[in-house]
């Protein structure tokens with residue numbers, strides 16, 4: 491590929507997916523359109539401080555696509571074949587690393603051919619980054635699918651400043667060391683100059699692991715740096731935020747107020763609306779939350795004539811076995827709740843197993859009195875922050891798992907241990923019956939926490955800190 495069609499950029503972002511999707515909604519030939527999401531919101535404003543930037547990622551399809559430009563951003567697609575996807579994405583990324591890092595009852599599987607596929611695809615991303623980054627440039631690699639990339643990139647481009655950010659939890663070394671490829675996976679991240687994690691605990695786990703594996707030594711006491719040969723690697727927390735203004739303004743839009751009012755009316759004007767919004771993922775604790783609601787109905791503590799729940803579950807990884815099983819369990823629980831407690835025309839749980847439009851999501855956040863965020867383990871959880879941003883009138887209550895990264899900042903939520911079903915029931919009741927002054931006081935504190943960590947500042951802070959590191 492000539493450098494004319496592939497100019498080098500001072501900033502290269504490497505993520506599993508490109509921030510675009512193919513659309514033929516216009517009935518024409520089709521085109522790439524931006525697909526908004528948390529990562530674009532967080533990285534976008536930081537990108538604009540560089541002369542130019544390239545984003546390397548997978549399109550989601552099998553076809554080779556030439557690099558192209560969209561809204562000033564250079565996009566460099568990585569092609570992944572169907573069989574390669576099974577090894578790299580379904581296998582090693584989502585069958586090994588995802589369950590292991592989330593410390594969840596779905597056992598992580600270890601397969602040599604998955605790891606080989608993972609390594610091959612990581613190499614492909616690293617080569618793309620090596621070919622597109624300008625001399626002395628900055629490369630920012632994202633997430634667990636691309637853990638080997640920083641190390642691979644450093645081998646061929648020691649001139650680069652390399653950052654890595656892990657969006658999901660990083661497990662305690664005691665769990666991580668079960669991985670047959672533990673040295674390689676840890677050394678991959680150590681190829682970065684700055685390794686960012688969602689929480690201080692995750693960063694500490696990583697530093698401890700690197701030392702335990704003999705790949706690094708602790709730096710100065712009390713510092714978050716570790717020494718790797720003649721290099722220093724900083725490993726610390728950068729809790730990700732949301733685009734607060736975007737959510738607040740959408741929430742305050744009179745059209746959202748109308749939609750929320752209409753939504754409550756369509757639900758039969760219940761006294762209390764409970765809401766869950768998640769990817770349909772076994773780490774999110776959707777099943778345990780439904781079980782708690784079912785038991786509260788059985789106990790008679792929740793009145794199905796007064797309480798209604800909306801559960802939105804975005805389809806996700808639906809060709810992976812554990813996700814199919816979860817879907818069946820969620821279907822079954824909702825069927826049981828509605829079978830036992832609904833009246834004709836008034837289901838107790840309204841279940842949406844679909845993507846929902848942003849406007850609709852905002853109306854739900856505005857309509858919900860209680861937001862249930864109960865993951866067994868979550869890197870951060872943006873839904874919790876989005877709900878808080880939407881509650882500009884200081885109403886509403888957030889029930890939040892203490893094992894979500896968000897709990898570090900949002901300690902004024904009603905915190906729950908998702909493994910403790912009685913505790914979860916008590917937390918839901920507490921949130922449902924919270925007096926307005928108390929709800930107000932908590933929401934005020936929650937909002938301050940969300941507002942003080944905006945997505946754009948997050949990206950800028952990470953890149954500014956990376957820029958400060960002497961290389």
Ligand code: ADQ
Nearest residue numbers: 657730768769802803804844845846868869870871872873
């Ligand atoms: P996720 O596991 O995807 O992210 P989360 O942080 O909650 O989890 O983000 C989900 C996003 O998808 C939210 O912005 C939410 O509004 C949106 N969403 C959910 N359901 C939807 C639906 N049905 N339709 C449309 N949009 C929907 C990973 C990590 C998290 C970490 C983020 C960011 O697992 O822990 O917070 O990355 O780093």
